[in-house]
Amino acid sequence: MSSVIVVGTQWGDEGKGKIVDLYAEDADAVVRFQGGNNAGHTIVVKGKQTILHLIPSGILHDHKLCVLGNGMVIDPKVLIEEIQYLKGENAFPPHTKLVISDKAHLIMPYHRRIDAAREAAKGTGKIGTTQRGIGPAYEDKVSRTGIRVCDLLDREVFAEKLRRNVEEKNFLLTKLFGEPAVDEKPILEEYAGYADLLRPHAADVSLLLDEAIRQKKKILFEGAQGGHLDVDHGTYPFVTSSNTVAGNACCGAGVGPTQIHSVIGIVKAYTTRVGSGPFVTELTDETGEHIQRVGAEFGATTGRKRRCGWLDMVLVRQSARVSGITGLAITKLDVLTGIDKLKICVGYRTARGEEFTKAVPSDLRVFERCEPVYMELDGWTEDIRSAKRMEDLPRNTRRYVDTLETLAGVKVVLVSVGADRNETIVTENPFRR
Ligand code: IMP
Numbered sequence: 001m002s003s004v005i006v007v008g009t010q011w012g013d014e015g016k017g018k019i020v021d022l023y024a025e026d027a028d029a030v031v032r033f034q035g036g037n038n039a040g041h042t043i044v045v046k047g048k049q050t051i052l053h054l055i056p057s058g059i060l061h062d063h064k065l066c067v068l069g070n071g072m073v074i075d076p077k078v079l080i081e082e083i084q085y086l087k088g089e090n091a092f093p094p095h096t097k098l099v100i101s102d103k104a105h106l107i108m109p110y111h112r113r114i115d116a117a118r119e120a121a122k123g124t125g126k127i128g129t130t131q132r133g134i135g136p137a138y139e140d141k142v143s144r145t146g147i148r149v150c151d152l153l154d155r156e157v158f159a160e161k162l163r164r165n166v167e168e169k170n171f172l173l174t175k176l177f178g179e180p181a182v183d184e185k186p187i188l189e190e191y192a193g194y195a196d197l198l199r200p201h202a203a204d205v206s207l208l209l210d211e212a213i214r215q216k217k218k219i220l221f222e223g224a225q226g227g228h229l230d231v232d233h234g235t236y237p238f239v240t241s242s243n244t245v246a247g248n249a250c251c252g253a254g255v256g257p258t259q260i261h262s263v264i265g266i267v268k269a270y271t272t273r274v275g276s277g278p279f280v281t282e283l284t285d286e287t288g289e290h291i292q293r294v295g296a297e298f299g300a301t302t303g304r305k306r307r308c309g310w311l312d313m314v315l316v317r318q319s320a321r322v323s324g325i326t327g328l329a330i331t332k333l334d335v336l337t338g339i340d341k342l343k344i345c346v347g348y349r350t351a352r353g354e355e356f357t358k359a360v361p362s363d364l365r366v367f368e369r370c371e372p373v374y375m376e377l378d379g380w381t382e383d384i385r386s387a388k389r390m391e392d393l394p395r396n397t398r399r400y401v402d403t404l405e406t407l408a409g410v411k412v413v414l415v416s417v418g419a420d421r422n423e424t425i426v427t428e429n430p431f432r433r
Pocket of ligand 1: 011012013038039040127128129130131132133134135224225229238239240241274275276
């Protein structure tokens with residue numbers, strides 16, 4: 001019996017997809033608990049690369065329960081397209097079940113419109129959202145005006161909630177943002193079609209998972225984004241609108257904290273960020289461009305170039321603490337091959353003498369003033385992609401991994417040395433302890 005949570009420790013895009021896919025082999029259920037189609041993970045179906053945004057990575061394995069938890073915001077159009085795509089490619093395993101929480105909130109067309117309009121209105125202060133309507137959908141959830149999956153399944157309830165929402169959103173769109181209004185009728189018709197398609201998948205996820213746990217099934221909780229995009233613990237306001245830290249796996253799926261056994265934090269061997277916001281170790285030079293190119297650092301959802309920089313251990317330490325991380329998985333270590341001198345940020349300092357080593361300053365104005373304090377390590381030139389054990393890694397690569405482990409204060413349980421599944425060193429599998 002075990003339940004494992006996988007979360008990103010940086011600003012997302014740590015390469016969680018590969019690790020979740022690997023662990024999914026041992027899991028009976030794979031559960032997403034927050035976010036929506038702002039996330040994206042690249043999977044390979046019949047040799048063809050596809051990016052899924054909503055369906056958990058476990059979908060590629062047969063005999064799994066794939067769950068979209070109540071903490072998610074779901075764009076039904078995107079979800080149905082993903083289901084249809086997988087079915088069309090004969091890639092929807094026959095015994096794998098896709099379940100959607102009937103309590104999850106829906107992303108509506110007006111959410112996408114407001115997301116875009118608000119970003120445009122912000123000018124230089126914009127967050128750089130994925131413009132998928134994530135923030136506005138969560139706003140409605142918290143203001144108790146949101147529309148949930150269970151509402152969609154009842155045409156009358158849906159029509160009434162839609163009417164009230166359209167009235168309010170059109171006021172915002174036309175009066176505040178000077179945009180055209182949305183039309184209620186086509187939305188009603190479009191979403192009625194989605195209701196029929198989603199009905200067979202809707203269920204009370206908490207009950208289902210409880211049953212699975214009682215049957216000693218293994219549950220894998222798949223976090224999206226990263227610890228520093230968390231709406232409470234991230235670099236607010238340059239964050240997403242959900243809690244991305246491990247604690248939200250319980251809330252966003254309806255499982256008690258006493259059921260969780262391990263939390264694996266994914267650390268990319270360097271740091272990236274998409275969207276706006278301070279980034280202390282950002283490299284705007286040739287090295288940054290080199291990492292961006294070699295690491296193919298493009299946003300999976302928006303295609304934007306990711307900003308790249310040195311590994312920032314203040315970020316990782318904070319995530320380890322806030323998410324109670326029990327093991328670290330290092331990804332994309334091979335991308336650093338061939339860089340002569342590698343830097344790791346061990347703390348921040350400001351001109352006013354403030355120092356931060358364990359936590360990112362809460363006040364963004366202070367964070368903006370921070371300069372990195374680096375330690376420098378020798379790089380390596382050897383190709384590390386065929387390494388199967390830690391001992392196979394060159395001495396300097398091991399030193400990099402050991403340093404990361406010491407600075408984080410958490411043991412490394414996996415090192416990814418290439419994109420392929422078998423280009424992975426596993427020292428401890430959280431499901432096979
Ligand atoms: P939103 O989640 O679309 O509202 O975007 C808010 C911020 O989170 C923006 O900076 C996005 O670039 C960032 N973001 C959202 N999802 C992801 C992700 O999956 N990876 C990396 N950044 C993300």
